[in-house]
Amino acid sequence: MSLISGALGRAILLGAGAWPALACAAEEAPTTVDSVIVTGARNPEYPPVVQDARKRLSETPGAVSVISQESYQNRFALALDDVLRDAPGVFAQKKWGGDIRISIRGSGLGNANHNRGLLIAQDGAPLNEADGYGDSQIADPLNTRFTEVYRGGNALRFGGALLGGAINMVTPTGRTAGFDNQARVDGGSFGMVREHVAAARQWGDWDLYVSGTNQTGQGWRPQSQQNIQFATLNLGRSFGEDREVRLIVNGSNINQEIPGALTLAQFDGNPRQPAAGNYANDQGRNQRGVRTSLRTTWRLNDQTVFEGAIYGVWKDLDHPIFQVIDQESRNYGAFGRLDWKGELGGRHADAYAGVWLRTGDLDSNFYVNVKGARGAPTSRTRQNADAVDVFGEARLFVSERLALVAGATWGQAKRDYQQFAVPGVVSTFNLKASKDYNWLAPRIGVLWEDADGAQMFANLTKSVEPPNHGSLSPTGTGFAQVKAQEAWTAEAGFRGRRGPLTWDVTFYRAWLDKELLQYTVNPSIPASTFNADETVHQGIEAALDWEIVRGLRLRQTWTYSDFHFQGDAQYGDNRLPIVPKHFYRAELRYQHPAGWFVAPSVEWTPTGGWVDFKNTTRAPSYALLNLGAGYAVNERISLFVDIRNLADKDYISNVQAQIAATAASAAYWPGDGRSVFGGVTWSF
Numbered sequence: 299m300s301l302i303s304g305a306l307g308r309a310i311l312l313g314a315g316a317w318p319a320l321a322c323a324a325e326e327a328p329t330t331v332d333s334v335i336v337t338g339a340r341n342p343e344y345p346p347v348v349q350d351a352r353k354r355l356s357e358t359p360g361a362v363s364v365i366s367q368e369s370y371q372n373r374f375a376l377a378l379d380d381v382l383r384d385a386p387g388v389f390a391q392k393k394w395g396g397d398i399r400i401s402i403r404g405s406g407l408g409n410a411n412h413n414r415g416l417l418i419a420q421d422g423a424p425l426n427e428a429d430g431y432g433d434s435q436i437a438d439p440l441n442t443r444f445t446e447v448y449r450g451g452n453a454l455r456f457g458g459a460l461l462g463g464a465i466n467m468v469t470p471t472g473r474t475a476g477f478d479n480q481a482r483v484d485g486g487s488f489g490m491v492r493e494h495v496a497a498a499r500q501w502g503d504w505d506l507y508v509s510g511t512n513q514t515g516q517g518w519r520p521q522s523q524q525n526i527q528f529a530t531l532n533l534g535r536s537f538g539e540d541r542e543v544r545l546i547v548n549g550s551n552i553n554q555e556i557p558g559a560l561t562l563a564q565f566d567g568n569p570r571q572p573a574a575g576n577y578a579n580d581q582g583r584n585q586r587g588v589r590t591s592l593r594t595t596w597r598l599n600d601q602t603v604f605e606g607a608i609y610g611v612w613k614d615l616d617h618p619i620f621q622v623i624d625q626e627s628r629n630y631g632a633f634g635r636l637d638w639k640g641e642l643g644g645r646h647a648d649a650y651a652g653v654w655l656r657t658g659d660l661d662s663n664f665y666v667n668v669k670g671a672r673g674a675p676t677s678r679t680r681q682n683a684d685a686v687d688v689f690g691e692a693r694l695f696v697s698e699r700l701a702l703v704a705g706a707t708w709g710q711a712k713r714d715y716q717q718f719a720v721p722g723v724v725s726t727f728n729l730k731a732s733k734d735y736n737w738l739a740p741r742i743g744v745l746w747e748d749a750d751g752a753q754m755f756a757n758l759t760k761s762v763e764p765p766n767h768g769s770l771s772p773t774g775t776g777f778a779q780v781k782a783q784e785a786w787t788a789e790a791g792f793r794g795r796r797g798p799l800t801w802d803v804t805f806y807r808a809w810l811d812k813e814l815l816q817y818t819v820n821p822s823i824p825a826s827t828f829n830a831d832e833t834v835h836q837g838i839e840a841a842l843d844w845e846i847v848r849g850l851r852l853r854q855t856w857t858y859s860d861f862h863f864q865g866d867a868q869y870g871d872n873r874l875p876i877v878p879k880h881f882y883r884a885e886l887r888y889q890h891p892a893g894w895f896v897a898p899s900v901e902w903t904p905t906g907g908w909v910d911f912k913n914t915t916r917a918p919s920y921a922l923l924n925l926g927a928g929y930a931v932n933e934r935i936s937l938f939v940d941i942r943n944l945a946d947k948d949y950i951s952n953v954q955a956q957i958a959a960t961a962a963s964a965a966y967w968p969g970d971g972r973s974v975f976g977g978v979t980w981s982f
Contacts, residue, residue: 344366344368345366345368345474345476347443347444347474348364348366348368348443348444351364351444351446351468352364355446355448356753357648357693357745358448358452358455358745358755359452359693359701359703359743359744359745359755359756359757360448360449360450360451360452360743360755360757360759360789360791360804361386361387361448361449361450361452361789361791361802361804361806361839362446362447362448362449362452363385363386363446363447363449363802363841364444364445364446364447365381365382365384365385365444365445365447366443366444367439367440367442367443367444367470369384370439371979372895372926372928372936372938373926373938373940373975374484374486374938374940374975374977375439375440376396376439376492376513377392377396377398377434377435377437377439378390378398378400378434378437378439378465379391379392379398379400380439381437381439381442381445382400382445382447382465383883384841384853384855384883384885385447385855386802386804386839386840386841386855386856386857387402387403387449387804387837387839387857388400388401388402388447388449388857389401389402389857389859389877389881391951391952392951392952392967392969393559393951393952393954393967394522394554394556394557394558394967395435395517395522395524395554395555395556395583396434396435396524396526396552396554397411397412397435397554397556397583398434398435399876399952400413400416400418400434400462400465401415401416401462401876401877402416402447402449402450402461402462402463403449403450403461403462403463403787403806403808403835403837403859404461404808404835404859404861404874404877405460405461405462405463406462407815407861407874407875407876407877407955408769408813408814408815408816408827408955409768409769409814410954410955412431412432412433412434413426413431413432413433413434414430414431414432414763414766414769414814415430415460415461415462415763415783415814416432416460416462416463416464416465417432417453417456417458417460417462417463417464417465418432418433418434418437418464418465418467419456419464419465419466419467420437420466420467420468420469420546420548420589421466421467421468421469421546421591421593421607422456422466422593422605422607422633423591423593423607423609423631423633424456424631424656425437425589425611427611427627427629427658427660427683427766428629428631428656428657428658428683428684428685429658429681429683429685429711429713429766429767430460430683430763430764430765430766431766431767431768435550435552435554435583435585436528436548436550436552436585436587436589437467438511438528438530438550440482440494440496440509440511440528441469441470441496441509441511441528441530441548442467442468442469442470443468443469443470443471443474443475444468445465445466445467445468446464446465446466446467446468447463447464447465448463448464448465448466449462449463449804449839450462450463450759450761450787450789450806450808451463451739451741451757451759451760451761451787451789452757452759454689454691454705454707454741454759455635455650455691456633456654457633457652457653457654457687457688457689457707457709458687458707459687459689459707459709459737459739459760459761459762459763460761460762460763461761461763461783461785461787461808461810461835469507469530469532469546469548470496470498470507470509470532471498471505471507471532471534471544472498472499472500472504472505472506472507472532472534473498473500473505473534475496475498475507476498476981477496477498477981477982478497478498478499478981478982479495479496479497479498479981479982480494480495480496480497480979480980480981480982481494481495481979481980482494482495482977482978482979482980483977483978484938484975484976484977484978485515485975485976485977486940486973486974486975486976487518487972487973487974487975488515488516488517488518488522488970488973489514489515489516489517490513490514490515490516490975491513491514491515492511492512492513492514492977493511493512493513494509494510494511494512495509495510496508496509496510497509503535503536503537504533504534504535504536505533505534505536506531506532506533506534507530507531507532508529508530508531508532509528509529509530510527510528510529510530511526511527511528511529512526512527513525513526513527513528514526517555517557518570518970518971518973519557519569519570519571519572519968520557520570520571520572520577521555521556521557521558521572521573521576521577521580521581522554522555522557522572523554523555524552524553524554524555525553525554526550526551526552526553526554527549527550527551528548528549528550529548529549529550530546530547530548530549531545531546531547532544532545532546532547533545533546537596538597539597540595540596540597540603541595541596541597542594542595542596543592543593543594544592544593544594545590545591545592546590546591546593547588547589547590548588548589548590549587549588549589550585550586550587551585551586552583552584552585552586553582553584554582554583554584555580555581555582556576556581556582556583556619557572557573557576557577558572558573558575558576558577558581558964559573559953559954559964559965559966559967560573560964560966560967560968561961561962561963561964561965561966562915562961562963562965562966563961564964565948565950565966565968569948569968569971570968570971573964575620578669579618579619579667579669579670580618580669580670581618581619581667581670582617582618582670583615583617583619584615584616584617585613585614585615585616585617586613586614587611587612587613587614588611588612589609589610589611589612590609590610590611591607591608591609591610592607592608592609593605593606593607593608593609594606594607598636601638601639601640602636602637602638603636603637603638604634604635604636604637605634605635605637606632606633606634606635607632607633607634608630608631608632608633609630609631609632609633610628610629610630610631611627611628611629611630612626612627612628613625613626613627614626615627618667618670618671619667620667621664621665621666621667621676622664622665622666622667622670622671622672622673623662623663623664624662624663624664624665624672625660625661625662625663626660626661627658627659627660627661628658628659628660629656629657629658630656630657630658631654631655631656631657632653632654632655632656633652633653633654633655634652634653635650635651635652636650636651636652637649637650638650642694645694645695645696646694646695647692647693647694647695648692648693649690649691649692649693650690650691650692651688651689651690651691652688652689652690653686653687653688653689654686654687654689655685655686656683656684656685656686657682657683657684657685658682658683659680659681659682659683660680660681660682660767661680662677662678662679662680662681663675663677663678663679664676664677664678674722674723675720675723676720676723677717677720677723678717678718678719678720679715679716679717679718680715680716680718681713681714681715681716681767682712682713682714682715683711683712683713683714683766683767684711684712685709685710685711685712685764686709686710686711687707687708687709688707688708688709689705689706689707689708690705690706690707691703691704691705691706691741692704692705693745699746699747699748699749700744700745700746701744701745701746702743702744703741703742703743703744703745703757704740704741704742704743705740705741705742706738706739706740706741707738707739708737708738708739709735709736709737709738709739709762710734710735710736710737711734711735711764712732712733712734712735713731713732713733713734713735713764713765713766713767713770713777714730714731714732715729715730715731715732715767715770715777716728716729716730716731717729717730729776730776731770731776731777732776732777733770733777735764735782737762737764737782737784738760739759739760739761739762740759740760741757741758741759741760742757742758743755743756743757743758743759744756744757748794750794750795750796751794751795752792752793752794752795752796753792753793753794754790754791754792755789755790755791755792756788756789756790756791757788757789757790758786758787758788758789759786759787759789760784760785760786760787761784761785761786761787761808762782762783762784763782763783763784763814764782764783765780765781765782765783765814765827768827769814769827770825770827778824778825778828779824780814780825780827780828780829781812781829782812783810783811783812783813783814783829784810784811784812785808785809785810785811785813785835786808786809787806787807787808787809788806788807788808789804789805789806790804790805790806791803791804791805791839798844798845798846799842799843799844799845800841800842800843801840801841801842801843802839802840802841802842803838803839803840803841804838804839804840805837805838806835806836806837806839807834807835807836808834808835808836809832809834810830810832810833810834810835811831811832812829812830812831813829813830813833814827814828814829814830815827815828815829815830815833815874815911816911816955816957817868817957818868818957822867823868830863830866830869831863831864831865831866831867832863832864832865832866833861833862833863833864833866833874834860834861834862834864835859835860835861835874836860836861837857837858837859837860837861838856838857838858839857840854840855840856840857841853841854841855842854842855849888849889849890849891850886850887850888850889851886851887851889852884852885852886852887853884853885853887854882854883854884854885855882855883855884856880856881856882856883857880857881857882858879858880859877859878859879859880859881860873860879861873861874861877862874868911869911869912869913872908872911872912872913873908873913874908874911875907875908875909875910875911875953875955875956876907876908876952876953876955877907878903878905878906878907878917878919879905879907880902880903880904880905881902881903882900882901882902882903882904883899883900883901883902884899884900885897885898885899885900885926886898886899887926893929893930893931894927894928894929894930895926895927895928895929896925896926896927897925897926897927898923898924898925898926899923899924899925899926900921900922900923900924901921901922901924902920902921902922903919903920903921904919905919906918906919906920906950907953909953909955909956909959909963909965909966910955910956910957910958910959910963910965911955911956911957911958912957912958912959914958914959915956915959915963915965917950917953917966918949918950920947920949920950920969921947922942922943922944922945922947922949922969923943923944923945924940924941924942924943924944925940925941925944926938926939926940926941927939933981934980934981934982935978935979935980935981936978936979937976937977937978938976938977939974939975939976940974940975940976941972941973941974941975942970942972942973942974942975943969943970943971943972943973944972945972946971946972948968948971949968949969950966950967950968950969951967951968951969951970952967953965953966953967954966954967
């Protein structure tokens with residue numbers, strides 16, 4: 299807490315210094331300012347709460363997306379890879395169970411597991427722990443009203459300064475759920491069954507949403523069993539327009555076995571087999587957690603709205619892998635932002651400024667894995683992290699159609715680590731290590747809109763990612779000298795709608811310095827996770843929807859990713875592993891007026907991603923065919939069927955990055971074979 303208490307004063311001073319001009323303008327401005335930047339026409343497929351989110355995000359001079367629950371409610375969406383599959387620029391592919399590798403613009407490619415370099419939030423409050431480590435497994439798609447995706451530096455609104463940006467999942471409320479009661483049962487192949495119940499109520503100024511999900515399954519491969527429960531409570535009290543207080547509580551109980559990655563020979567021989575070590579040692583990931591936030595939106599006057607939250611997260615992890623990891627973590631934080639709209643010098647203008655404070659501690663104990671049970675202790679550590687971000691951005695409309703944008707985030711982070719003596723293992727010292735990071739990340743941009751709502755935008759943004767505890771590699775004398783990753787990203791794009799066509803295309807190039815990647819340890823590189831010299835991430839993120847005729851729509855997304863070193867000491871100009879160069883999805887959906895639909899789709903990777911930093915091995919390319927269909931029996935009951943991998947193709951959905959892949963490298967995660975899922979939803 300010392301970092302937060304020391305930084306809080308500076309944060310308040312910085313925030314206060316940014317607002318006097320805005321406050322003066324607010325006193326003189328008109329009482330209302332119409333929104334100028336809106337992308338395209340409203341789509342009747344989306345309810346008002348989603349339309350409002352799209353309108354708000356369209357004010358961003360950069361790449362953003364909104365994904366409604368309606369877009370996936372008639373298919374089998376278990377985790378974030380199913381939710382994000384049609385978001386351009388997002389690589390979200392399953393490794394096992396609910397462990398999804400999510401990378402935007404090459405974020406976190408040096409990370410062996412879970413999430414790094416991307417802020418994952420729920421209702422604006424982060425799911426990431428205080429040191430930046432993220433875990434997407436606790437996200438339940440059925441308890442998410444809509445999902446906001448801010449690619450790259452466009453996550454500044456949350457105080458984010460990470461290369462990948464932010465993903466924010468918004469919980470339904472009693473006012474936005476769209477039903478009073480709902481019961482859903484779905485499942486299918488591999489023993490998968492999921493039950494979900496929810497209720498939404500409004501009475502006077504109060505509203506309530508409660509839900510529960512139970513999910514069990516055996517999995518396509520042995521050692522893939524899962525038993526998962528989610529629960530959500532969202533209680534709100536309104537005090538008038540744009541004034542409310544809301545308590546949100548999320549609970550999760552996740553038990554999943556880990557089948558393990560295979561060698562290429564094992565995959566070719568039998569992709570369904572588990573890794574021998576995973577099976578013998580009953581490897582899995584079991585965690586319980588409770589997350590509580592108290593948040594408010596409060597209109598201060600006609601021009602200014604405050605949005606803020608305090609939150610706390612408790613998590614208990616039992617994780618038998620190469621050893622048994624037993625961890626308990628506690629994370630706390632506070633988030634506040636002021637949004638202002640008015641005039642400056644007779645021109646439309648808007649701005650926001652805020653502060654994000656967070657602290658967390660983690661008790662970590664390692665044991666010998668004895669067939670999934672704890673054996674002798676091998677390590678005992680305590681890890682603490684504090685961080686603060688102060689951020690702000692302003693738009694000034696220099697003409698009716700053109701807005702200039704400028705903003706920045708200032709941040710500070712601290713990592714503390716203590717290793718305790720373990721008799722018979724580490725008995726001669728108690729290691730302590732500490733590291734501080736500071737940064738300033740500016741941003742400039744421009745946004746233009748024509749009379750029909752089509753937009754063009756461009757921006758230049760700096761991003762900064764301090765290493766998390768897992769990347770700092772403590773040695774006998776303290777932390778290895780791992781520095782924060784920095785990047786400048788230039789972005790330009792256009793989006794809009796003309797007749798039957800809706801498009802969203804972004805070009806970007808990021809110049810990275812000190813990217814956190816995997817290296818062979820030598821006298822000049824003291825840790826396996828270390829800073830690269832210079833790397834480049836560049837690409838194209840494109841989405842195109844075409845309403846061919848009434849009821850028949852073709853939806854396409856294409857992501858081009860070119861990530862490579864520049865004169866690296868170990869890797870030269872090699873390409874970075876994992877993310878394939880091209881990734882394409884398309885769905886052709888026919889919606890009949892009688893209430894039924896059919897939707898064949900394809901997922902295609904024409905050239906697989908590299909497996910290793912040495913560029914000796916590439917993952918195989920693949921193309922998958924899928925088929926969805928459904929029928930709305932009436933306004934209350936709907937049915938669906940979701941058939942995946944129709945051709946039962948053996949393919950690799952994800953890889954574990956290697957320094958130099960060999961025939962013995964267990965680097966390949968098989969994708970599921972042919973599967974059939976179905977479900978029924980009853981709203982009443």
